[in-house]
Amino acid sequence: MNNWYKLDNAAKIFPAVRNETNTSIFRVSMVLTDKIQEYILRKATNIVIQRYPIFNVQLHKGTFWNYLDIKKSSIEVKKEEHYPCHPTTDGSLLRVVYFNKKISVEIFHSLTDGSGAVEFLKTLVFQYLLLKGEQIDSEDTILLPEDNIESSEIEDSYIRYYDPLFIKRAKSEKTYQLKGTEFKQRGNNTIHGTMDAQLLNEKAKEHGATITAYLITVLIYSIYRENNSYIKSRKNIVIAVPVNLRKLFPSKTLRNFFAVINVGKVVNQDVSFQDLLAEVVHQLNEKTSKKNLQNNISNNVHLEKSIWIKMVPLLIKHLFLKYSFNNLGDSKKTMTLSNLGNITLPTHMQTHVERMEIVNYPTAKSPINCGICSVNNKLTITFTRRIMETDIIRSFFSFLVKEANIDVTIESNEWGVNDAYM
Amino acid sequence: MNGVLMMPTCKNCHVHLDKYLKKCPLCLRRMNHNYKSSLYPDYNYNDARKNIKCKVFLFLTIIFTSVCTLINLLTIKKEPTLWFIYVLVIVFYLWVLIGHTIISRKNFGSKIHLQIFALSFLFLVIDLNSGFERWSVNIVIPIIILLGTFLISLKIATEKMFVNAYMGYVMSVIVVGFIPLILYAIGISTLFWPSSVVTLFSLLAIIGVYMFADKIFKAEFNRRFHL
Numbered sequence: 019m020n021n022w023y024k025l026d027n028a029a030k031i032f033p034a035v036r037n038e039t040n041t042s043i044f045r046v047s048m049v050l051t052d053k054i055q056e057y058i059l060r061k062a063t064n065i066v067i068q069r070y071p072i073f074n075v076q077l078h079k080g081t082f083w084n085y086l087d088i089k090k091s092s093i094e095v096k097k098e099e100h101y102p103c104h105p106t107t108d109g110s111l112l113r114v115v116y117f118n119k120k121i122s123v124e125i126f127h128s129l130t131d132g133s134g135a136v137e138f139l140k141t142l143v144f145q146y147l148l149l150k151g152e153q154i155d156s157e158d159t160i161l162l163p164e165d166n167i168e169s170s171e172i173e174d175s176y177i178r179y180y181d182p183l184f185i186k187r188a189k190s191e192k193t194y195q196l197k198g199t200e201f202k203q204r205g206n207n208t209i210h211g212t213m214d215a216q217l218l219n220e221k222a223k224e225h226g227a228t229i230t231a232y233l234i235t236v237l238i239y240s241i242y243r244e245n246n247s248y249i250k251s252r253k254n255i256v257i258a259v260p261v262n263l264r265k266l267f268p269s270k271t272l273r274n275f276f277a278v279i280n281v282g283k284v285v286n287q288d289v290s291f292q293d294l295l296a297e298v299v300h301q302l303n304e305k306t307s308k309k310n311l312q313n314n315i316s317n318n319v320h321l322e323k324s325i326w327i328k329m330v331p332l333l334i335k336h337l338f339l340k341y342s343f344n345n346l347g348d349s350k351k352t353m354t355l356s357n358l359g360n361i362t363l364p365t366h367m368q369t370h371v372e373r374m375e376i377v378n379y380p381t382a383k384s385p386i387n388c389g390i391c392s393v394n395n396k397l398t399i400t401f402t403r404r405i406m407e408t409d410i411i412r413s414f415f416s417f418l419v420k421e422a423n424i425d426v427t428i429e430s431n432e433w434g435v436n437d438a439y440m
Numbered sequence: 441m442n443g444v445l446m447m448p449t450c451k452n453c454h455v456h457l458d459k460y461l462k463k464c465p466l467c468l469r470r471m472n473h474n475y476k477s478s479l480y481p482d483y484n485y486n487d488a489r490k491n492i493k494c495k496v497f498l499f500l501t502i503i504f505t506s507v508c509t510l511i512n513l514l515t516i517k518k519e520p521t522l523w524f525i526y527v528l529v530i531v532f533y534l535w536v537l538i539g540h541t542i543i544s545r546k547n548f549g550s551k552i553h554l555q556i557f558a559l560s561f562l563f564l565v566i567d568l569n570s571g572f573e574r575w576s577v578n579i580v581i582p583i584i585i586l587l588g589t590f591l592i593s594l595k596i597a598t599e600k601m602f603v604n605a606y607m608g609y610v611m612s613v614i615v616v617g618f619i620p621l622i623l624y625a626i627g628i629s630t631l632f633w634p635s636s637v638v639t640l641f642s643l644l645a646i647i648g649v650y651m652f653a654d655k656i657f658k659a660e661f662n663r664r665f666h667l
Contacts, residue, residue, distance in 0.1 A: 022663050049479065078608075080664040087663070098481055108545065120479045203485050209465045211455070328667040412453055412466035419454045427447060429458040430465035431480040 023072060023086040027176035027319050028274035029128035033077060033084045034339035036105075036126075037382075038204060039404065043103045044389075045377035046135045046358075047122040048143050051370050054116040055150070060095040062146040063114050067093050069163040070138055072172050072272060073112050073129055082332055086111075086128070098122065101205040101433050102402065103379040114142070119372070121146070127274070132358045132376060133262050134272040136391075137161055140363065147370055154366040168270060175269040176319050184316030190280065190350050194253040195383050196241070198405025201434035208402050210375055210429045211415050215360070215397035221422045225292070227299050230357045233390065233399070234259065234281055234302075235295040236422075240413035241352060242285040249286075256282030258351035258384075259302070262359075263315070266308045277314040279305040280351055348383040358391040368394050380404045386411070406437055505531055522569060529565040533558050548595055549609035556588040556616065574630055582620040582634035589613045589641055593648075608664060610649060617642025 025033075032042040067074050074093060075086035094110065098117040103124060106113070111126040123139050130138075144160045156162055201207070215229075222232035238255045242248060248255070260276045269275055281301045285294065304310065321327055327335075356378050363371060373396040376389035386403040401411045418424045447456040448471065450464040460478045463470050505528055512524035536558040541551045560581045567576035592609055620635035629635060649657050 022659075024666060078663070080666060082665065082667055085663050085666065099484065101483060117481055118478055205483070207465075325667075408466050408468070415455055415466060416453055425456065427456040427458065428450075428453075428461070428465055429479060430461060431483075432462060432465065433483060435463050435465070435468060 021088045023075065023172065024174070025084055025086065025128055026174040026271075026273045026275075027322055028131070028276065030083065030322070031339050031343060032126065032128045034336040035343045038105055040381040041103050041105045041379055042127045043106070043124050044127060044132070044135070044379055045102050045122050045124045045375075046132065046139050046391075047120050047375045047377070048139060048393075049120045049372040049374070050143070051119065051372055053119055054121055054146075056095065056097065056116065058149045059114065059116055059121065059146055062142055062149055063093050063095050065163050066138070066142045066145050069141060069161060069165065069167065070272065071167065073125070073138060075111060075129070076109060077111060077126070077128065079332055082328060082330070082335075084128075084332065101431065102208055102377045103206055130272055131260070131262070131274045131276045132356060132389075133264065133276075134274070136358060136361060136374075137272060140361070143371070144364070144367060147367060152366070152370065154364055154370075157364040159362050159364055170270040171272045173269070173271050174273065175263070175267065175271045175275040176315055178269070179263075179267045179312070179315050180319040180323070181312060181316045182320075184313050184320065187313075187317050190256075192253045193256045193282070193350050194241070194245075194248055194251050194352050195349065196245075196352060196385055196405075196410075197247075198385050198403075198407040200385075200405055202437045203434070204404065205433045206377070206380065206402050206404055206431075207433040207435070208375075208377055208400055208431045209408070209411055211399045211401075211418075211426045212373055212429070213397055213399075213418065213424050213426050215392040215395045217424050218397055218418075218422070221424065225295055227295055228302075229397070230259065230355075230390075231295065231299045231302050233357070234355055235291065235298045236414055236417050237353065237355060237388065237410075238282060238285060238294060238298070239291055240410045240417060244409040244413045252284055252286075254282045254284055254352075256280045256351045258354040260354070260356045261306055261311065263311060266311060267315075277311050277318075278354075279310075279314070281305065282352065344383070348381050351384060353384050353387055354378060355388045356390070358389070361391055361393040363393060372396070373398050375400050377402050406434060501531055501535070525569045526566060529562050533562045549592055552588050552591050553609050553612060556584055556613070559584050574628075577620070577623050577629035578631035579634055582638045585613075585616055585620065586638050586641055589617055589638075589645060593645060608660065610645065611660075611664075614642045614645055614649075617645070 036042040071088060072086075074089050076089050078085055078087050093112055093114055095114045095116070098115040098120075102122070106126075111129055113124045115122045115124065121139070121143060123135060123142065125135050125138075140159075141161050141163065144154065144156065145163060147154055218232075219229055222229045225232060227235070234257050237257055241255050258278050258280050260278050263269070263275045263277055264271075267275075279302075281298055283289075283294070283297050330338075356376065358376055361374055371393060374391050374393045375398050376391050377400055378387040378389035380387050380402055385405045386401060389400045389402070391398060399414075401414075403411070415426050415428065419426055448459055449456050450467065450469060452469055453464055453466045455464075455466065457464060457471065458478065461471055505524070508527040509524040512519075512522060516522075536554060540546060540554055544551075560576075563576040563580045563584075567573065567580075592613055596610065617638050620629060621639045623629040624632055624635045
């Protein structure tokens with residue numbers, strides 16, 4: 019195995035854009051049925067990280083590109099004390115934290131995407147339960163520490179699937195941006211809504227949609243209903259949806275391999291929920307087609323392949339990437355909704371896991387973001403925000419309760435709830 | 441579902457709530473209990489104080505240097521020297537010394553690196569502001585660079601495990617080691633022997649790295665300059 023790695027295509031942007039309002043650190047968590055024992059978790063982490071060497075790295079600046087250097091020290095395991103996805107002070111790109119019954123892995127996006135992070139978390143919790151003495155079999159759904167590391171797990175799949183024949187991306191229309199009042203002290207508030215996954219799936223199917231399409235529509239509708247400022251703007255409400263490319267482009271890579279598609283439209287009183295849902299379904303089907311995603315890959319990789327771009331010093335590249343992200347990326351969406359789907363666990367492991375969560379970090383122009391995942395028929399929708407206002411989130415869950423008739427249980431880290439603004 | 445019915449409900453939002461929540465997260469209505477959160481800690485909101493201290497010191501620095509500048513400019517006729525420049529550059533150096541060299545957790549190589557530049561800058565500005573007799577470029581800066589290169593080399597020689605980590609600084613210091621000779625070549629410095637001693641040390645460092653760490657050096661070169 020290498021002792022250093024180049025950043026994959028998607029990873030290159032995150033070191034350039036991260037700051038205190040956009041840490042580019044996301045979290046995946048598993049809530050177990052019993053309280054976490056630190057020394058067992060630490061032992062499990064030390065075993066599991068050997069299986070994922072690409073995650074035990076440090077970020078360095080080269081002359082032309084950043085790169086990842088293998089770390090010789092172990093991953094720190096700590097009791098949680100800071101808000102989710104807070105910035106690092108020691109340069110660590112992966113941290114394992116726990117509190118009561120929850121194990122969380124926070125990871126800098128340059129290392130991997132949600133799928134890669136979930137694989138790591140599954141292996142970690144599996145190993146943790148084994149060390150606790152539980153009798154569980156992986157049933158081929160877990161990457162085990164004793165397995166060999168395959169070179170395909172560290173490949174940059176974007177380069178592998180690059181096609182030089184592509185259509186350049188069209189310009190997108192103006193997008194509505196959320197605004198709000200920042201907390202008195204900077205931090206991320208998380209609100210988790212847990213519900214029956216099957217019930218939600220049935221409700222979505224009644225409307226002829228997938229869970230993702232249905233929830234995107236509810237979200238757009240909530241943004242429309244709760245923002246008086248939107249009515250005059252006549253801009254598109256756009257939800258950015260990361261799509262796991264591994265389903266259509268076979269890859270075992272544990273690094274980033276996703277594309278972001280934007281789904282949305284201008285909403286007004288003439289647009290019913292059903293009309294909106296039909297439009298969302300249509301856009302999702304069109305934009306997640308293999309042809310469109312192939313074009314997406316090629317558009318992204320094309321720039322990286324240019325020798326003129328390669329020769330630009332890193333400092334200047336970062337300025338350009340920051341500008342592109344702020345003006346061509348972050349400002350072209352209202353919110354991000356990331357759905358990791360249903361997570362498969364071995365049968366005997368399921369009895370030890372209550373639910374899973376994904377915390378999707380907010381950014382400067384998207385102060386509220388949404389992450390969804392489900393396990394054991396429990397689907398958890400997590401809103402992460404860095405502003406006080408909760409109207410959209412409240413409207414979203416109220417819709418599910420009143421209109422969709424789904425029971426929702428709410429949990430929260432309660433960051434900033436004592437900031438008086440009402 | 442029976443488990444769900446045991447949980448409190450927000451009558452405003454019609455959602456079930458984790459019993460540990462102090463307020464409904466959606467409408468912020470207060471819940472009446474004294475439970476602690478089951479899955480999140482109580483946060484320490486005092487981290488902001490560290491940032492405030494830094495801002496206070498920075499503001500005091502700005503006040504101090506501004507006042508000095510103003511006093512100098514107002515008394516320029518009586519005392520025709522721009523002494524405020526000494527104040528500015530010393531304050532700048534103290535920020536580097538305290539903020540980066542002493543307090544920060546940056547590695548040894550980074551601290552030495554920045555000290556070389558900050559000290560050189562300090563003495564150069566003082567020399568320039570006091571008639572530019574070239575004592576900074578002739579003697580002081582070459583000695584600073586020599587000391588910095590020596591300290592990094594010593595660290596690598598005594599702690600071989602850090603070779604990878606320090607290779608970038610070694611490369612940088614080797615390049616910096618040629619600066620005194622370049623300054624002599626273009627006529628800015630007028631004394632040959634200090635520049636030549638520093639350049640010789642840099643050459644010896646290159647030879648030493650090539651002889652004893654060529655594989656590591658090549659690997660590090662590949663990482664840092666990969667396209």
